[in-house]
Amino acid sequence: MLATASLVLVSCCGCMVVVEKLARHDPECMNLMTFSTFLFVTMEGLVSNPQFIMHKPKIPLKAYVKIVILFFLVNVINNQALSYNIPVPLHIIFRSGSLMTNLLLGVWILNKRYSWVKYISVLMITAGIMICTSATYSASVVHGVCMLTFALVFSSALGIAQEKLYCQYGKHPREAMFFIHMLSLPGFLLFYKDIMKHTNLFNQSELIHLPWIGLDIPHLWMLLILVDIAQYFCIRFVYYLTASCSTLTVTLVITIRKFISLISSILLFSSPFTVQHWIGTALVFGGTLLFIEPFKRSNSDKVKTN
16 A cells, blocks of 8 residues: 555656646647547557457446546646646645535535534635635636636546446446546547647657657657656556545545645745745645544544435
């Protein structure tokens, strides 16, 4: 478990660093980046596990429809938000608010009831996000903030849909990872012109020489390849972690990963971060830790279902 958690931290934090570097060169290339990641995961699945398409899947394809739609929307919207001048630290903090929407949708859709500690933690997370957003507020980020808000809701709905799917058919992380990405690919036809536009821009970027293979490659394509590789391992290790560890452990590891990514963005890219941002960050991550109760002896979250 420790090895998998470490691999999640390394791959996901590394991925976020490269994504931010790419976004600083071409902030409007997010559709191309998202498409390339989905294509990379699909092609790797076809090569390493051809049985996925040669045999009947363990989970019927029609059962993936809702998850594919939500997964596609969450990824496209989250990445596209970076095109609207959303600073990466705010992007990370905002996405940490998923526990808030998880709780609200859990109450609304699944009729769950939570302890008062959970509600306090959600209030802390909400306040932290609002403080960080107000500290970064400008007319240029309004669209991005709205997109991240919708993505939070879709992300929580995705979690509920996945929970129901796995309860019905069992957990098959590699198969699910492959089919969810593959079945999402047709959706990128909606962004065909934008993807082609940035493909041409990438082709025209500065060449860098790779001495170990004796080739020159456009700089932006090199960054995109690194994003694809890092994102692939990040996704794969998270799937493994989800399949082998408790929800508490997964949430804790992902929270640590987000905090490391936040610090990396501040240190490596000199992202603006004021005292107000730090207060909001403390509330968000403090609320997250309070929500998952990491120091509690029992791993149960005391959720009662009607």
